[in-house]
Amino acid sequence: MEKIVDARGLNCPQPVILTKRAMDENDGSYKITTIVNQKVALENVSKLAVSQGYEYEVEEKGGDFYIHMYKMTTASVESKEKKEIAILIKSRLFGEGEEELGQILMKSFLYTLMEMKGDIKHIIFMNSGVFLACEGSPVLEHLKVMEEEGVNILSCGTCLDYYQMKDKLKVGSVTNMYTAVEILTSAHKSLTL
Amino acid sequence: MIEKEMLVVDVIDKYPETEKVFRSYEEKVGSCIMCSHLFNTLEAVSKDYNFDLEELIRKLEKAALKEEEE
Numbered sequence: 086m087e088k089i090v091d092a093r094g095l096n097c098p099q100p101v102i103l104t105k106r107a108m109d110e111n112d113g114s115y116k117i118t119t120i121v122n123q124k125v126a127l128e129n130v131s132k133l134a135v136s137q138g139y140e141y142e143v144e145e146k147g148g149d150f151y152i153h154m155y156k157m158t159t160a161s162v163e164s165k166e167k168k169e170i171a172i173l174i175k176s177r178l179f180g181e182g183e184e185e186l187g188q189i190l191m192k193s194f195l196y197t198l199m200e201m202k203g204d205i206k207h208i209i210f211m212n213s214g215v216f217l218a219c220e221g222s223p224v225l226e227h228l229k230v231m232e233e234e235g236v237n238i239l240s241c242g243t244c245l246d247y248y249q250m251k252d253k254l255k256v257g258s259v260t261n262m263y264t265a266v267e268i269l270t271s272a273h274k275s276l277t278l
Numbered sequence: 279m280i281e282k283e284m285l286v287v288d289v290i291d292k293y294p295e296t297e298k299v300f301r302s303y304e305e306k307v308g309s310c311i312m313c314s315h316l317f318n319t320l321e322a323v324s325k326d327y328n329f330d331l332e333e334l335i336r337k338l339e340k341a342a343l344k345e346e347e348e
Binding site: 097 | 291
């Protein structure tokens, strides 16, 4: 059985609200598919799915996004929670020392993360780390690949404002300290660079 | 009734009339709060946009109460 929520053409927050209502009625026995035609709606419905314990797949057809959501069983939720890894990146350079080496190492680190796939669930950029998610970053493509594979890429809003880079953010979304701390403390493992 | 720890999405889901309040704040800041901050708490949104948190909650509660009366 499948419940379809056609939210094409609806502005935020309606795609999320309609999907949430379908989830509230779902005892977990059927799949919910929400159709949207805006990227921001796709991102928000995907976030809702994760927050409500659903696994999701996105299918793009003729400019529309079909988000297929399945309620996870307790066992799969537990195993997923066990594996979740969050990474906090506080600088655009990897480690201290020569700037050029720091850039090379950071590029190599993010490339390796991209290739590893799997358990990385969140990457949070703080302070000058936000430059890595902005226009001109040498690792933008790596981050975009990871985002497409379901990694939650977040950049600190205060930091983007401070560096006047908010309009140059090219991957992921803006977050705040509250959300960042919540993610870092609830992940199974967290790593700080 | 509405607490600062509540998420924007939960407030709108529970009290649909509050969407208008958020919409009025969006007009003030020229940014889609319900796009980028839907999964943030009211407290976090207020901090990010420098809103008066108490005033925001007051307005949301007023809208929610109006809805309950109707």
